[in-house]
Amino acid sequence: MDVLIIGTVGYDNVQTPFGKRERALGGSASYASVAASFFAKPSMVAIVGEDFEEKHKQLFLSKQISLHGLKQVPGKTFAWGGKYEFDMNEAKTEFTDLNTLLQFDAHVPEQYRNAKYVFLANTDPVLQLKVIEQLKNPEFIVLDTMNFWIQTKKEDLLKVISKVDVLLLNDGEARMLFNTVNLLQAAQQALKLGPKYVIIKKGEHGALLFSDGKHFSAPGYPLEVIKDPTGCGDCFAGGFIGYLAKHNKVDEPSLRRAIVYGSVIASFNAEDFSLDRMTRLDSSEIEKRFLEMKDIREF
Amino acid sequence: MDVLIIGTVGYDNVQTPFGKRERALGGSASYASVAASFFAKPSMVAIVGEDFEEKHKQLFLSKQISLHGLKQVPGKTFAWGGKYEFDMNEAKTEFTDLNTLLQFDAHVPEQYRNAKYVFLANTDPVLQLKVIEQLKNPEFIVLDTMNFWIQTKKEDLLKVISKVDVLLLNDGEARMLFNTVNLLQAAQQALKLGPKYVIIKKGEHGALLFSDGKHFSAPGYPLEVIKDPTGCGDCFAGGFIGYLAKHNKVDEPSLRRAIVYGSVIASFNAEDFSLDRMTRLDSSEIEKRFLEMKDIREF
Numbered sequence: 162m163d164v165l166i167i168g169t170v171g172y173d174n175v176q177t178p179f180g181k182r183e184r185a186l187g188g189s190a191s192y193a194s195v196a197a198s199f200f201a202k203p204s205m206v207a208i209v210g211e212d213f214e215e216k217h218k219q220l221f222l223s224k225q226i227s228l229h230g231l232k233q234v235p236g237k238t239f240a241w242g243g244k245y246e247f248d249m250n251e252a253k254t255e256f257t258d259l260n261t262l263l264q265f266d267a268h269v270p271e272q273y274r275n276a277k278y279v280f281l282a283n284t285d286p287v288l289q290l291k292v293i294e295q296l297k298n299p300e301f302i303v304l305d306t307m308n309f310w311i312q313t314k315k316e317d318l319l320k321v322i323s324k325v326d327v328l329l330l331n332d333g334e335a336r337m338l339f340n341t342v343n344l345l346q347a348a349q350q351a352l353k354l355g356p357k358y359v360i361i362k363k364g365e366h367g368a369l370l371f372s373d374g375k376h377f378s379a380p381g382y383p384l385e386v387i388k389d390p391t392g393c394g395d396c397f398a399g400g401f402i403g404y405l406a407k408h409n410k411v412d413e414p415s416l417r418r419a420i421v422y423g424s425v426i427a428s429f430n431a432e433d434f435s436l437d438r439m440t441r442l443d444s445s446e447i448e449k450r451f452l453e454m455k456d457i458r459e460f
Numbered sequence: 461m462d463v464l465i466i467g468t469v470g471y472d473n474v475q476t477p478f479g480k481r482e483r484a485l486g487g488s489a490s491y492a493s494v495a496a497s498f499f500a501k502p503s504m505v506a507i508v509g510e511d512f513e514e515k516h517k518q519l520f521l522s523k524q525i526s527l528h529g530l531k532q533v534p535g536k537t538f539a540w541g542g543k544y545e546f547d548m549n550e551a552k553t554e555f556t557d558l559n560t561l562l563q564f565d566a567h568v569p570e571q572y573r574n575a576k577y578v579f580l581a582n583t584d585p586v587l588q589l590k591v592i593e594q595l596k597n598p599e600f601i602v603l604d605t606m607n608f609w610i611q612t613k614k615e616d617l618l619k620v621i622s623k624v625d626v627l628l629l630n631d632g633e634a635r636m637l638f639n640t641v642n643l644l645q646a647a648q649q650a651l652k653l654g655p656k657y658v659i660i661k662k663g664e665h666g667a668l669l670f671s672d673g674k675h676f677s678a679p680g681y682p683l684e685v686i687k688d689p690t691g692c693g694d695c696f697a698g699g700f701i702g703y704l705a706k707h708n709k710v711d712e713p714s715l716r717r718a719i720v721y722g723s724v725i726a727s728f729n730a731e732d733f734s735l736d737r738m739t740r741l742d743s744s745e746i747e748k749r750f751l752e753m754k755d756i757r758e759f
Contacts, residue, residue: 248641342547344664345682365643366665367677378666378756380677383644417759457677458757460716 168282196399400426467581495698699725
């Protein structure tokens with residue numbers, strides 16, 4: 162089963178206590194698509210500028226990612242710079258050059274409009290809504306967002322939330338959006354807005370899945386060294402929806418396994434800069450770590 | 461099997477967003493002993509002043525807690541005042557009146573010196589060391605501490621750590637003691653100091669168990685309302701060692717189950733002020749929540 166992924170493709174300048182990279186391939190759609198490619202065939206909708214390098218297009222193609230929705234226009238590609246301090250929890254943004262992202266119209270090519278599994282990676286909720294309107298028969302839409310949209314376009318965001326199946330938030334965003342420190346209360350409020358499931362990502366502490374009356378707590382994978390956490394949330398989402406699309410099933414046991422696979426992919430991503438670890442990753446490593454995740458929560 | 465518990469008994473003034481209590485029964489030994497009493501027979505070593513109320517002694521006795529080591533001396537009982545802000549993560553200490561705690565000599569009554577299972581709750585590491593020296597044949601010693609001792613008596617603390625089987629830390633203490641944000645690295649360093657096991661408590665995010673080459677991640681129990689988190693760490697420890705003492709077995713599967721039972725007891729404790737929820741708690745509630753914990757972890 163195919164997965165449609167809408168988000169950003171860009172170049173990142175990233176600095177962590179373990180080194181720095183300039184103009185490294187990044188963006189939510191890049192991470193999520195490569196992550197999903199371990200399970201399903203992703204189609205990407207995003208925009209880049211004329212400086213977008215051929216080798217990066219080839220990287221996507223080598224992962225069987227369909228690029229009919231990757232629009233290239235005059236101007237520069239979206240660029241972001243950030244720095245992680247000692248605790249690696251949150252990047253301090255140093256610059257955000259939207260560049261050609263300002264022209265992004267979220268147009269979904271005709272051949273992608275029948276997609277059943279859709280991931281709306283972090284972008285303007287107005288564009289996310291526009292994507293949903295173009296879909297003919299979506300069965301499972303996963304939505305990601307960030308604090309910036311919660312603060313600046315909350316009304317539009319709430320409208321998108323009401324139309325999706327899964328709302329993905331990190332713990333800080335959940336607390337901000339629902340004005341409570343209690344994640345269970347935040348999730349219960351989120352479910353009332355429409356989604357069937359809410360997933361709260363807690364970084365090293367794992368992830369929580371909430372649905373009506375059900376609760377699942379996925380462990381975090383214990384990494385000795387985290388070199389660069391950029392894109393982990395998108396890798397989680399890509400792995401999650403990719404696994405579900407592969408099995409074309411969204412019952413509770415599948416969702417739980419999908420969350421653990423998402424966590425596994427995200428944990429690999431943090432082991433190196435940019436998409437470096439993801440491009441070296443193979444299925445046997447993923448399966449091995451999935452079994453480790455089973456072991457570390459067994460009692 | 462009996463459990464020996466050394467720590468504080470005191471009176472707490474606590475304020476949280478859900479209310480306040482004055483002169484409520486508190487202290488590490490109080491919480492840990494009542495928690496352990498659901499599984500085993502605790503013996504308490506602590507000190508109180510002449511103002512210690514008979515009803516609180518009766519509360520301990522009603523839980524079959526042996527009080528030959530609860531010394532009552534002239535002067536006032538140890539008292540602590542703290543306030544929890546909106547996020548309920550950490551108490552802001554408003555006062556600490558050591559009072560008779562200054563005379564605490566950690567003398568272990570003769571009839572307790574054969575104890576196999578021992579919990580050294582948070583106190584001065586010099587006293588913790590003194591307790592260990594009085595024990596005849598301890599099989600399993602669990603050590604708790606706090607940031608204050610890490611900052612002021614690190615050398616003594618490291619000496620105690622080298623003599624125990626389990627080191628309990630919360631995530632902040634682990635990071636402080638080993639000067640790293642990475643909990644896996646902190647645990648690996650802790651294991652090198654001597655303990656066979658290290659447990660890192662992460663509050664709402666659950667707890668981690670580390671031993672040589674093994675890792676276990678226990679989920680947190682999702683509480684909708686946390687009224688007062690005071691004593692949760694001690695309840696965790698009391699439940700943990702109580703469960704192990706009951707089954708008189710400390711292999712990996714028992715340790716994992718003990719951690720989950722500890723988390724269950726701690727989660728109940730947070731539901732009300734002081735020891736109020738603990739004194740209403742019964743075994744069937746504990747078993748029910750233990751099964752829920754299994755369910756929220758299943759994939």
